[in-house]
Amino acid sequence: MNYLAAMEMELLKIDRNQISINAKDLSSILGTSGGEMDQHTMELIEKYIVECKEIMTPMGGYVLFEADGLELKEEIEIEGMRFHIGKILKRMLRSSERYALFAVTAGPEPERLSKSFMDSNQFLEGYIVDLIGSGIVDSVASQLHQHIKNHAEDHGKKTTNRYSPGYCSWDVAEQQKLFSLLPDGCCGITLTESSLMSPIKSVSGIIGIGTSVKYEDFTCEICPMKNCLFRKTLT
Numbered sequence: 001m002n003y004l005a006a007m008e009m010e011l012l013k014i015d016r017n018q019i020s021i022n023a024k025d026l027s028s029i030l031g032t033s034g035g036e037m038d039q040h041t042m043e044l045i046e047k048y049i050v051e052c053k054e055i056m057t058p059m060g061g062y063v064l065f066e067a068d069g070l071e072l073k074e075e076i077e078i079e080g081m082r083f084h085i086g087k088i089l090k091r092m093l094r095s096s097e098r099y100a101l102f103a104v105t106a107g108p109e110p111e112r113l114s115k116s117f118m119d120s121n122q123f124l125e126g127y128i129v130d131l132i133g134s135g136i137v138d139s140v141a142s143q144l145h146q147h148i149k150n151h152a153e154d155h156g157k158k159t160t161n162r163y164s165p166g167y168c169s170w171d172v173a174e175q176q177k178l179f180s181l182l183p184d185g186c187c188g189i190t191l192t193e194s195s196l197m198s199p200i201k202s203v204s205g206i207i208g209i210g211t212s213v214k215y216e217d218f219t220c221e222i223c224p225m226k227n228c229l230f231r232k233t234l235t
Contacts, residue, residue: 009183012060012104012144019058019143021049021135029131044128048113052132057107059187060144067096067210081177085206086169092160092216096208100148101178102162103186105202106136133201141203152209160213164205165195172196178204 023037023045030037037045068077074090075082078099085093093099110133117126141162149159166172175195179186182204189202197204 009061009063009186011187012062012147014058014060014140014143016053016056016058019053019056019136019139021053021132021139023049025135026128026131030128041124041128044125045132048125048129049132052106052110052113052129052136055107055109055113056136057109057188058105058136058140059107060102060104060140061182061187062100062102062144062148062207063182064209065099065101065181067093067098067208079181081181083174083177084171085163085174088168089163089170092163093206093208093213095210095212095214096160097157097210098208100159100207100209101181101204102141102144102148102207103179103182103189103202103204104137104140104144105187105189105197105199106133106140107188107201108199110136111200137201137203141205145207148207148209157209157211158213159215160208161216162205162207164203167205175204178206 023042026045030041065078070077070082072090074087075084076090076093076099077083078101110129114126114129114133117123117129145159145162152159163170165175165178173195175191175197179189179191187202188199189204190198192198
């Protein structure tokens with residue numbers, strides 16, 4: 001896509017070989033310490049990483065929009081639609097010249113596999129597959145983010161981190177607005193009335209692009225949402 005061309009959906013060609021899930025990275029989530037897991041659990045993780053990567057149908061895409069320059073402290077405006085993103089995200093996006101609105105998904109297959117295990121009372125297997133599905137979609141989002149970053153750098157621009165509804169006081173209900181600016185059925189993702197995505201293992205959000213924007217790995221140290229599910233442990 002030409003940098004000057006906006007409001008056209010750019011579908012990302014996902015490199016399935018670049019979707020990486022490290023079994024040891026799941027250890028802290030599974031409650032083990034020191035990165036150690038019993039052999040049975042490790043074997044299950046390794047087994048279902050392979051299976052989930054075989055059955056997944058990852059997709060991702062984004063649309064570029066001109067940044068608004070809106071002076072309000074907690075809002076941005078895209079195509080006449082205002083998003084109340086809060087003070088922190090407004091600050092992170094303040095120097096943006098463009099916004100990339102994106103959506104990515106691992107597809108419905110990991111979700112279905114996890115549910116089948118849960119329905120059969122195989123809770124460990126179901127939980128492991130659920131975690132792997134989350135890892136897949138995060139890896140797809142990182143791949144899309146890198147694509148946008150490379151594209152921006154080719155034109156002398158930089159990118160911010162990616163921010164999603166539900167993150168850092170941005171109301172998840174505004175996902176409805178975000179999807180209204182993406183093509184219908186974008187990447188096979190639909191929204192429920194409560195603004196949750198289906199397939200569940202999907203992520204949407206915004207990335208700022210500009211000459212003076214800064215990339216922040218995460219902003220948990222300044223975010224007031226102590227119980228946020230996106231929150232990372234600070235050391």
